[in-house]
Amino acid sequence: DAGVTQSPTHLIKTRGQQVTLRCSPKSGHDTVSWYQQALGQGPQFIFQYYEEEERQRGNFPDRFSGHQYPNYSSELNVNALLLGDSALYLCASSLGRRNEQFFGPGTRLTVL
Amino acid sequence: GENVEQHPSTLSVQEGDSAVIKCTYSDSASNYFPWYKQELGKGPQLIIDIRSNVGEKKDQRIAVTLNKTAKHFSLHITETQPEDSAVYFCAAKMEMGQAGTALIFGKGTTLSVSS
Numbered sequence: 001d002a003g004v005t006q007s008p009t010h011l012i013k014t015r016g017q018q019v020t021l022r023c024s025p026k027s028g029h030d031t032v033s034w035y036q037q038a039l040g041q042g043p044q045f046i047f048q049y050y051e052e053e054e055r056q057r058g059n060f061p062d063r064f065s066g067h068q069y070p071n072y073s074s075e076l077n078v079n080a081l082l083l084g085d086s087a088l089y090l091c092a093s094s095l096g097r098r099n100e101q102f103f104g105p106g107t108r109l110t111v112l
Numbered sequence: 113g114e115n116v117e118q119h120p121s122t123l124s125v126q127e128g129d130s131a132v133i134k135c136t137y138s139d140s141a142s143n144y145f146p147w148y149k150q151e152l153g154k155g156p157q158l159i160i161d162i163r164s165n166v167g168e169k170k171d172q173r174i175a176v177t178l179n180k181t182a183k184h185f186s187l188h189i190t191e192t193q194p195e196d197s198a199v200y201f202c203a204a205k206m207e208m209g210q211a212g213t214a215l216i217f218g219k220g221t222t223l224s225v226s227s
Contacts, residue, residue, distance in 0.1 A: 004155070033214065042118075042201050042217030043156065056212025090155055099144040099163075099205060099213055103155035 002027055004093050004104035012110045013081050021076045021107045025093030031055075032074040033101060034066060037088040049074050050096075078109075086111045114139040114206050118218025125192050127227045135202035135218050136184040144205040145185050146215065147176060151198045159200075160187070192225045199223070 005024045013019050025032050031050045035043035045058035049068035068074045072093075078085055088108050092101040115138040125131050137145075143164035148156035162169045162176045162185065169176050173192075178185040189196055199222050203215040 031213070033212075035215075035217075040220075042116075042203075042219050043215075045206070045214040045216065048212040048214055050212070056206075056214050058214065094213060097213065100146070100158060100161065101213070101215060102158060103148070105153075105155045 023091030029093035141207035
């Protein structure tokens with residue numbers, strides 16, 4: 001049973017560029033949440049997708065957007081990258097309104 | 113909104129000792145509190161969770177307690193082993209009438225177990 005997978009593992013971009021990160025949820029899960037984890041900090045909630053719609057959003061600017069596909073996989077897009085966007089981006093999957101969230105290994109984004 | 117505070121930020125114990133990590137939350141409506149373990153280079157791993165209708169939950173060497181009145185919850189690890197060394201995060205589910213299940217995390221505790 002495959003867990004949550006994310007791609008790519010690492011990514012280096014320059015300021016002003018755009019980036020797309022991808023996530024495939026755990027088998028049987030239909031809800032995907034995205035978190036940003038700065039170095040030495042806890043994960044911060046970006047948004048959550050369910051039934052291809054953004055169900056909940058954290059305190060992140062509109063430069064952060066997402067999408068969920070019919071197969072429940074999801075993308076996180078960040079436009080106009082800033083140095084402060086450098087972080088580990090984590091995807092977590094869950095089932096419907098169940099509380100338990102399971103995380104992937106993350107994508108390490110470095111903005112130069 | 114919900115705020116979660118976690119203490120201590122670092123904790124060093126000898127193998128076989130117990131370790132306790134404490135968290136407080138601000139939103140009295142929160143009803144779900146998970147704990148995650150994160151090893152270097154990996155994503156957080158759910159190790160135990162507790163719901164607000166339960167005061168204590170145990171799973172082998174790990175236990176979590178919840179005091180709803182005081183709005184705090186704690187992780188207890190007994191008979192610590194070197195492989196318990198990692199960063200531990202507490203979290204609380206965001207409420208405030210939202211439809212989703214977003215988690216608010218503490219800043220983490222780095223646990224070091226020396227043999």
